[in-house]
Amino acid sequence: MLLTCIQPKMIELERRNPTTIPFHSQLWLLSAILFLCLGCTPSPEFRFNEVELQIQRNKLLEQDEDFPDHNRQDIATFVTALFGTPDVPRFPPLGLKGEPQSWVSLEHLTQSAGPVSSDRDGVKFGLYREHCVQCHGITGDGRGPTSGFLNPYPRDFRLGRFKFKSTGGRAPPTNADLKRILLEGIPGTAMPSFKLLEEEQIDALVDYVKYLSVRGQVERGMINELSQLDVGGSRLILWPVVHGDRTTLNDERDDSGSRASENGEKQTENLDADADIKPLDEQLEYYMDEAYYRYLEMWLDAENEITTVPSPPESLLDDPELYAAGKALFLGKANCAQCHGMTGLGDGQTANYDLWTTHWLETRGVKPLDPRTHQQFIRAGAFPPRSMKPRNLRLGVFRGGNRPEDLYRRIANGIDGTPMPAVSMDVAEVWALVAYVMRLPDERLTEDRTRPMPTGDRR
Amino acid sequence: MPQSMSRHADELDHLFKEINIVAGITLAVTGVVLFVALYRSSPHRPVKFVSGHVGLEFAWTLIPAIILVALAVYQSGTWKTNKIDFPKGEQPIARVVARQFDWEFFYAGPDGILNTVDDLRSVNELVVPSSEHVLLELHSLDVIHSFSVPKLRIKQDIVPGTVHRIWFTPTQVGKLEIICAELCGWGHYNMQAKMSIVSPAEFDRWLNGLANNNLGDGNLD
Numbered sequence: 145m146l147l148t149c150i151q152p153k154m155i156e157l158e159r160r161n162p163t164t165i166p167f168h169s170q171l172w173l174l175s176a177i178l179f180l181c182l183g184c185t186p187s188p189e190f191r192f193n194e195v196e197l198q199i200q201r202n203k204l205l206e207q208d209e210d211f212p213d214h215n216r217q218d219i220a221t222f223v224t225a226l227f228g229t230p231d232v233p234r235f236p237p238l239g240l241k242g243e244p245q246s247w248v249s250l251e252h253l254t255q256s257a258g259p260v261s262s263d264r265d266g267v268k269f270g271l272y273r274e275h276c277v278q279c280h281g282i283t284g285d286g287r288g289p290t291s292g293f294l295n296p297y298p299r300d301f302r303l304g305r306f307k308f309k310s311t312g313g314r315a316p317p318t319n320a321d322l323k324r325i326l327l328e329g330i331p332g333t334a335m336p337s338f339k340l341l342e343e344e345q346i347d348a349l350v351d352y353v354k355y356l357s358v359r360g361q362v363e364r365g366m367i368n369e370l371s372q373l374d375v376g377g378s379r380l381i382l383w384p385v386v387h388g389d390r391t392t393l394n395d396e397r398d399d400s401g402s403r404a405s406e407n408g409e410k411q412t413e414n415l416d417a418d419a420d421i422k423p424l425d426e427q428l429e430y431y432m433d434e435a436y437y438r439y440l441e442m443w444l445d446a447e448n449e450i451t452t453v454p455s456p457p458e459s460l461l462d463d464p465e466l467y468a469a470g471k472a473l474f475l476g477k478a479n480c481a482q483c484h485g486m487t488g489l490g491d492g493q494t495a496n497y498d499l500w501t502t503h504w505l506e507t508r509g510v511k512p513l514d515p516r517t518h519q520q521f522i523r524a525g526a527f528p529p530r531s532m533k534p535r536n537l538r539l540g541v542f543r544g545g546n547r548p549e550d551l552y553r554r555i556a557n558g559i560d561g562t563p564m565p566a567v568s569m570d571v572a573e574v575w576a577l578v579a580y581v582m583r584l585p586d587e588r589l590t591e592d593r594t595r596p597m598p599t600g601d602r603r
Numbered sequence: 604m605p606q607s608m609s610r611h612a613d614e615l616d617h618l619f620k621e622i623n624i625v626a627g628i629t630l631a632v633t634g635v636v637l638f639v640a641l642y643r644s645s646p647h648r649p650v651k652f653v654s655g656h657v658g659l660e661f662a663w664t665l666i667p668a669i670i671l672v673a674l675a676v677y678q679s680g681t682w683k684t685n686k687i688d689f690p691k692g693e694q695p696i697a698r699v700v701a702r703q704f705d706w707e708f709f710y711a712g713p714d715g716i717l718n719t720v721d722d723l724r725s726v727n728e729l730v731v732p733s734s735e736h737v738l739l740e741l742h743s744l745d746v747i748h749s750f751s752v753p754k755l756r757i758k759q760d761i762v763p764g765t766v767h768r769i770w771f772t773p774t775q776v777g778k779l780e781i782i783c784a785e786l787c788g789w790g791h792y793n794m795q796a797k798m799s800i801v802s803p804a805e806f807d808r809w810l811n812g813l814a815n816n817n818l819g820d821g822n823l824d
Contacts, residue, residue: 278789289790328726329705337705339727340795461721507743546724547817 163255173487187231187259192220193302194524200371206591209475211371219366226436227359230282233257235355236436247358247443248351255345256352259326271345275338284356294334297527300500301353302360304439305561308544312557313564315449316357322350324538324545325366332541358439365435388420437477451557453549454571460548460579469573470580478555478567478577483534488584490536499561501529532562540585551578605753608779608800610772612756614681622674629670646657696742700720701748701761704790706781707744710810712817722815723810723817730780732806733773741767751784753796758784773800 199209228234233253260270268274273282281287284301291298299306308325309317325597326346329337338346354565457466474480474488485491495514497505504510504526510517513531517549522528535543544550556574558566644650688759698709698717708729712721717740731737741750743761750769751758754777761768776799783794801809 184812275793331707331724334703334705336790336793337726338703338793340797540720540722582720 187229188282190224190230190359191281191285191525192216193285193286193360193363195521195526196367198524199504199507200367202509204371206508207524210393215370219363219370220429222366222431223359223363226362227355231258233352233355236432247440248355252348253355254353255348268345271341271349275341276349279334283352284360284436285525292527295530295532296333296498298334300360301357302364303500303503303561304361304442305499307559307561309560310451310553311384311446311449312451313449316446318446318450322353323347326350328545330543331505332454332539332543339415354443358436358443361439362435366431369434451553453552456548456552456578457572457575460575461582463579464578466579467583470576470578472581473569473573473577478573480568480577483563484537485534485587488537488581490534494531494532494533496532496563497529498532498563501527505529507538537581537584538589548582551581555581607754607756608773608775608777609755609757610774611642611681611685612682612754613774615756618678618681621677625670625674627726629667689768690736690738693736693738695738695768697729698740698742699729699750700744701750701794702744703746703788704793706796710813712814723813725813729796730806730809731773731798731800732763732803733776733800734771735772735804737773738768738770741769746787747785748783748787748794749785751782752779753782754779755784760785776800776802
């Protein structure tokens with residue numbers, strides 16, 4: 145019955161469209177489209193740090209200068225030459241500087257990089273793309289596909305700055321710090337624990353995070369360097385090497401007149417002004433020093449920057465005097481209440497931004513509350529700014545860890561990249577603060593104002 | 604079936620087997636009946652259209668109903684012991700907090716009371732003693748997760764905002780794994796945790812280690 149209703153119409157349809165594509169051709173077409181969409185995905189590439197470029201462009205514009213496009217290309221070439229690609233990572237040897245140890249292991253990098261796969265022995269490769277890339281992005285810029293939905297945003301490694309570490313100030317974290325974060329996760333954020341990975345895999349990922357950080361720092365450093373109009377009195381430029389006619393720089397010096405016609409007047413002036421252009425190897429050495437070894441030394445030195453935590457006082461958690469001292473410091477000298485609020489609810493001053501936002505938000509002409517002025521940076525890949533919320537200390541969830549030593553370091557060192565400053569107080573005072581903060585979730589918010597129930601015989 | 608490591612698992616496996624037998628018999632019988640009904644045609648007997656056969660409808664309503672009610676009654680003892688009769692007056696050994704995408708386990712700290720500031724936190728690693736009753740309290744911070752331990756035959760959805768309690772009696776010590784059995788987001792695959800059932804003495808030792816790790820033993824680096 146049903147079939148008889150449908151069939152005449154189908155026949156009619158076929159008659160009306162004599163050019164219907166036969167079924168097997170449709171299949172071919174479909175598979176071709178599928179192949180084009182899925183089969184030929186190009187291997188991913190590191191994304192250029194457009195935000196940093198935009199920051200420098202804005203600075204140069206104030207001086208009526210422009211950032212030449214070929215410099216951008218040079219930086220990309222330079223960074224790729226040093227660090228390879230997401231599939232084939234590499235890093236410059238330290239032998240150049242006579243450093244004996246290696247800061248990451250190439251074996252670890254190859255295990256973390258590349259597409260997800262495993263070999264016959266079950267060793268897994270592409271760990272970063274399996275576990276991290278969804279949020280932190282292929283470049284480690286915190287721009288993975290899920291990043292926009294997360295609060296806080298995933299960490300952008302390229303600034304080389306980390307919040308929860310045992311080292312003080314701007315010092316990079318130690319391997320143990322990064323490992324701890326991978327193993328424990330960061331409570332209160334979207335960063336989960338990866339404790340189920342094998343230890344070797346965690347170590348590999350720690351190295352890859354360091355690699356991405358240094359890579360990002362070098363890239364930023366190069367953008368900064370090539371935005372300086374004058375460095376140390378002598379002009380340093382990469383362009384004649386790559387974009388010139390492959391002549392040496394010495395020839396270039398004599399030849400500067402003939403290049404003028406090609407590159408416009410301004411560059412002629414510059415070249416004339418700085419008669420001694422350094423040869424390429426000197427230039428490269430300079431950039432390796434300025435943009436690679438400078439950052440690397442900090443990473444290599446991290447172990448020496450660890451803040452030692454003195455022994456906590458006896459009965460840290462149940463000493464009323466310590467608690468009272470901590471409370472007095474919290475509300476007074478240490479000035480915690482200014483941001484964290486009088487009650488520790490995190491409801492104090494909330495108009496601050498973290499480093500990963502301020503580094504572009506503080507460009508001249510950009511107003512934090514005027515989204516129109518953000519557009520150029522958002523387009524370049526920055527996240528819409530979100531003000532930092534001081535931590536609600538009453539939840540009992542501390543991102544850097546709940547251990548007293550974690551809290552000690554947060555207070556003594558501050559939290560890098562955030563408005564949380566390092567306090568200048570003596571050890572006993574810091575421990576008093578730790579004691580108070582650890583007990584805060586238990587403290588009553590308000591005084592007990594309920595009247596006691598009337599006792600006695602009620603009729 | 605994975606190895607069974609709790610008393611409750613043995614009971615469930617038993618039930619599972621019996622229900623399978625009942626379902627298997629039902630499948631065979633209905634299959635035969637259906638086959639006979641469909642291929643019983645004969646050129647001498649015209650097809651008859653039947654509308655509303657009281658006897659037949661009673662039969663195929665009542666027989667499954669009786670089977671199901673019988674099964675329900677038969678298993679009610681197991682249900683009662685595991686889901687209704689919680690061991691009285693016992694505190695949960697740990698609070699399980701599921702979040703995207705890991706498991707956090709909180710144990711009572713030095714004060715011996717759960718849900719206070721000195722709770723000890725362990726990520727993705729649950730250790731329980733092989734005591735008579737092991738009680739757990741399940742929470743979720745974000746979306747619906749499901750606490751599933753195949754070797755214990757436990758699978759309990761965790762709805763955010765609700766506290767779920769489960770309990771079991773381990774029959775042996777050993778290592779197990781906890782998995783999230785409810786698709787909870789991109790990192791669902793990563794929501795696995797190690798679990799071990801250890802002797803009470805070993806449990807105390809482990810808890811001491813956790814306390815030292817969590818609260819510091821005075822010898823910090």
